Amino acid sequence: MLVHSVFFWLRKGLAEEQRRAFQHGLESLKPIEAVQALYIGTPAATDGPIIDRSYSVALTVLFRDKAGHGAYEVHPLHKDFVRDFSSFWERIIIYDAE
Numbered sequence: 001m002l003v004h005s006v007f008f009w010l011r012k013g014l015a016e017e018q019r020r021a022f023q024h025g026l027e028s029l030k031p032i033e034a035v036q037a038l039y040i041g042t043p044a045a046t047d048g049p050i051i052d053r054s055y056s057v058a059l060t061v062l063f064r065d066k067a068g069h070g071a072y073e074v075h076p077l078h079k080d081f082v083r084d085f086s087s088f089w090e091r092i093i094i095y096d097a098e
Contacts (some may be wrong), residue, residue, distance in 0.1 A: 001021065001036075001062060001063070001098070002062070002063040002064075002065060002066055002069050002096060002097070002098050003060065003062055003063075003066075003096070003097045004059075004061040004063065004072075004094070004095075004096050005049075005058065005059070005060050005067060005094065005095045005096075005097070006015075006058070006059040006060075006061075006092065006093075006094050007055040007057075007058050007059075007092065007093045007094075008056055008057045008059070008091075008092050009054070009055050009056055009089060009090050009091035009092070010022065010056040010057065010088055010089050010090070010091070011087075011088060011089065011090050012090075014088060018088065019043075019079070021085075022057070022085055022088050023040065023057075023066075023098075024066075025085045026038075026040050026057070026059055026081070026082050027040065027071065028077055028080075028081060029059075029061070029072075029077055029078060029081060031073045031077065032071075032072055032077050032078065033071070034060070034064070034067075034068035034069070034071040034072045035061055035063070035068075035072065036058070036063055036064055037061070037062040037093060038061050038062075039058075039059070039060040040057065040058070040059055040060075041057070041058050042056065042057055043055060043082075044093040055065070055093075056061070056089075058063075066098070069096065078096060083096070085093055088097070090097045
């Protein structure tokens with residue numbers, strides 16, 4: 001199993017319509033064959049000295065293996081998402097875990 005966690009810091013000033021479009025863009029990744037599961041969320045209302053709630057949106061995608069992740073990275077739907085929405089974020093961090 002490979003867990004692909006992506007944290008987005010969206011640009012300030014995005015209109016609500018743009019935020020909805022971004023959400024739909026993330027959801028458009030679900031049909032990619034290599035995706036076992038896909039979760040989208042925003043920071044939970046939890047508190048603690050080491051909890052980072054500074055991001056706007058989190059994406060977690062589960063793959064069976066590294067080959068699945070590799071197929072996802074070059075899939076046209078993923079490339080379209082990056083092309084169409086990269087201007088929406090000011091920062092992005094990705095963590096991959098096996």
